[in-house]
Amino acid sequence: MPEPSSPSPAGRDRAVRRVRVLAWSVAAATAALSAGLSVVAAHAFKGHDGRVRAAVASPRAAARVRVPRAQHVPAIAGAPAPLRPPAAAPTEAPPQPQPQPETSGGS
């Protein structure tokens, strides 16, 4: 059985460089993916303010992010009736009121 030929030093250097480039590529891709997912998560979950843009998002990334649409404005928001004072101001109660007083207090 023939003995396997050992690689030359130059070949080993090339292989090491390839591994190094591959490692950096994986690290860069991981970082980019993490950043992208962070932006998506920040917009997808509670606490997001739709008026604020994520500082780390590129315009392209921001364009991909789905911001919840604006809320409906409740019908009441137009011009609700103001708080109405009583038709007649309250007065001092008579000394022996009938029926007996009811109590208004915190509950």
Place this chain on the structure above:
Amino acid sequence: MSEPGTARWRALGTSAAIVVSDRGALAAARAAVEAELAAVDLACSRFRSDSDLSRLNAGAGRPVRVGALLLDAIAVALRAAVLTDGIVDPTIGRALILAGYDRDFATLAHARSRLVATRVEGWQAVSVDPGRNEVRIPRGVRLDLGATAKALAADRAATAAAAAAPGVGVLVNLGGDIAVAGPPPAGGWAVRVADDHQAPPDAPGQTLAISAGGVATSSTTVRRWGPDAHHIIDPRTGLPADSPWRTVSVVAAACVDANIASTAAIVLGDDAPGWLEARGLPARLVDHEGATLALAGWPREREAA
């Protein structure tokens, strides 16, 4: 001359009472009130898993079809938020829970050592589609209608009772939220205002008379479960309001208006007197030492508070 009649029972997690100017009409009036309160409880209770409100809170994040009564109650709560610039806000439900008010108060025995604050989303986050009877609240938001629903129930119940007993004066008292309807008795309906709606007659307070509308009192002296823990949340902080006033009573054309104003006054603190006077709402404010301030036509006191 007809004799007045009174009935008392428990409803909506608090005391309920009806007073009629003619006791012959008491049964019919009470039946109308009980039916109204049962409907409000089923629609608006935060503590019933089968209520419309619980269904809405559980469905946060998507549109939920609700009944007409809850839709009305939400419209009233949103009106309160608009008129108070968000000081009385229905989206405080989560803040109340985090503050420790996470179950019916009758079963709330514990006192938390530390309050937890949360950001209150704000009433603008509530979407209402009246055409479809649909409401949508964002995920994580819980509505609480405590500041308005009980007073709304008092108004509705008084109106229903007066309709069931034509020509008879009716007063409904729901845990201190008082609404009247129909012809008042001679001299008006006597109402005592105090820190607590269960206060005895000799407790500090004042007795006044009203002929229409409603009276409401908000107080930080009741419904407490810790040194700083009470049920009136300041939406600006997400915590129980830190107010110079311990109790505020207001008279208005409707009980719900009175309750919106009294709750807002507690939260507004030093700004409350000017806010109430600008709206012409007769009010009585009590500070933590018991000193009182009467505003906008509130009658002068004959007795010490």
